[in-house]
Amino acid sequence: xxxxxxxxxxxxxxxxxxxxxxxxxxxxxxxxxxxxxxxxxxxxxxxxxxxxxxxxxxxxxxxxxxxxxxxxxxxxx
Amino acid sequence: xxxxxxxxxxxxxxxxxxxxxxxxxxxxxxxxxxxxxxxxxxxxxxxxxxxxxxxxxxxxxxxxxxxxxxxxxxxxxxxxxxxxxxxxxxxxxxxxxxxxxxxxxxxxxxxxxxxxxxxxxxxxxxxxxxxxxxxxxxxxxxxxxxxxxxxxxxxxxxxxxxxxxxxxxxxxxxxxxxxxxxxxxxxxxxxxxxxxxxxxxxxxxxxxxxxxxxxxxxxxxxxxxxxxxxxxxxxxxxxxxxxxxxxxxxxxxxxxxxxxxxxxxxxxxxxxxxxxxxxxxxxxxxxxxxxxxxxxxxxxxxxxxxxxxxxxxxxxxxxxxxxxx
Numbered sequence: 001x002x003x004x005x006x007x008x009x010x011x012x013x014x015x016x017x018x019x020x021x022x023x024x025x026x027x028x029x030x031x032x033x034x035x036x037x038x039x040x041x042x043x044x045x046x047x048x049x050x051x052x053x054x055x056x057x058x059x060x061x062x063x064x065x066x067x068x069x070x071x072x073x074x075x076x077x
Numbered sequence: 078x079x080x081x082x083x084x085x086x087x088x089x090x091x092x093x094x095x096x097x098x099x100x101x102x103x104x105x106x107x108x109x110x111x112x113x114x115x116x117x118x119x120x121x122x123x124x125x126x127x128x129x130x131x132x133x134x135x136x137x138x139x140x141x142x143x144x145x146x147x148x149x150x151x152x153x154x155x156x157x158x159x160x161x162x163x164x165x166x167x168x169x170x171x172x173x174x175x176x177x178x179x180x181x182x183x184x185x186x187x188x189x190x191x192x193x194x195x196x197x198x199x200x201x202x203x204x205x206x207x208x209x210x211x212x213x214x215x216x217x218x219x220x221x222x223x224x225x226x227x228x229x230x231x232x233x234x235x236x237x238x239x240x241x242x243x244x245x246x247x248x249x250x251x252x253x254x255x256x257x258x259x260x261x262x263x264x265x266x267x268x269x270x271x272x273x274x275x276x277x278x279x280x281x282x283x284x285x286x287x288x289x290x291x292x293x294x295x296x297x298x299x300x301x302x303x304x305x306x307x308x309x310x311x312x313x314x315x316x317x318x319x320x321x322x323x324x325x326x327x328x329x330x331x332x333x334x335x336x337x338x339x340x341x342x343x344x345x346x347x348x349x350x351x352x353x354x355x356x357x358x359x360x361x362x363x364x365x366x367x368x369x370x371x372x373x374x375x376x377x378x379x380x381x382x383x384x385x386x387x388x389x390x391x392x393x394x395x396x397x398x399x400x401x402x
Contacts (some may be wrong), residue, residue, distance in 0.1 A: 006290060011390065020300060022301055022302070025246060025248060025303055025386075025387075026197070026199070026387060027198055027301075027385050028300050028301040028302060029190075029300050029301075029303055029305070029386075029388065030190075030195060030196040030305040030387075031300075031301050032298075032299075032300035032303075032327075033195070033300075033324075034189040036324065036327055038259040040325070040326045053195075054363065056188070056197055057196050057197050058108050058195070060167060060194075060197040060198065061197070061323070063168075063243065063402060064243055064245070068246070075339075
């Protein structure tokens with residue numbers, strides 16, 4: 001994938017520091033749960049852990065058209 | 078176009094010829110099916126090419142043989158459902174059928190977002206169903222044979238696709254968040270007593286009664302522009318019972334009112350223009366949008382007591398399309 005797991009974009013997405021319209025349904029749902037977990041500290045969730053999980057959602061789906069569109073959006077941020 | 082509802086004899090022939098099937102139907106019919114590569118759940122409601130209907134003498138058949146490369150059928154219970162995502166194939170999808178009011182139903186509904194690899198692979202499915210008029214609410218699941226009927230087992234078919242295909246799920250939702258009060262729940266789960274309404278603690282059942290809120294409208298959470306519904310099941314004296322879980326500290330609002338659910342839903346289904354190989358339609362839409370005898374675009378599916386779109390959702394249509402890479 002064009003964006004590595006340690007790219008700051010993942011943390012920014014979790015923290016809501018960048019606002020983008022996502023196309024990948026799985027990511028919309030996963031991101032919302034991850035943002036909530038970090039906000040309330042559920043199960044000791046950290047931004048780093050949530051960012052890595054969001055990256056994994058995109059990594060496993062990297063060949064899907066919606067994922068490619070989202071990745072391009074992130075690259076343009 | 079061939080009908081999806083088939084006689085038990087036609088279904089048995091497909092099973093015996095080695096077809097890989099996702100089935101829905103009456104418990105008595107499913108319990109007589111032969112050994113083979115299939116999973117099923119009970120439901121008397123269907124959307125076939127001749128419209129929405131109640132059918133007790135046929136079985137709804139989704140045959141996935143022609144686009145799968147490999148399948149794996151697994152049974153899950155309360156302590157193993159957490160593996161549902163990581164058991165899936167990387168390029169593929171999983172269909173999950175859950176019996177209603179079972180421990181595995183509650184466990185999945187409340188904790189799916191905490192499972193390892195959540196949302197990394199397409200997971201769709203439905204909650205097995207019973208007739209609305211049936212007093213004994215006993216939806217069942219089946220896997221591989223007619224004698225496997227269970228009120229406690231969730232059953233899944235993990236499907237691997239060839240490299241030149243991919244699965245795309247969609248959530249067709251007529252409802253959007255209204256601009257009314259902000260509702261924040263204080264606990265995860267299927268029931269709610271005290272909630273925060275615009276930051277003020279209030280009994281949710283009392284709030285709904287005082288405001289005369291139309292409880293055919295779901296409460297809606299905005300998941301980064303994916304609208305996720307939770308339907309109201311019933312109100313008791315001081316508690317609201319829900320058909321999917323709400324999540325603590327998530328922000329919800331009642332859905333924007335729809336003038337005519339019946340006509341709007343028809344237009345909406347056609348506009349979405351999907352051609353799914355598998356779908357599930359919420360029983361509440363069947364009733365509220367009066368789908369008996371009516372079409373739902375190109376969507377043919379069991380009508381169910383809750384849909385799975387990565388997590389449990391309500392009052393939507395979940396679709397899965399197989400596309401070329």
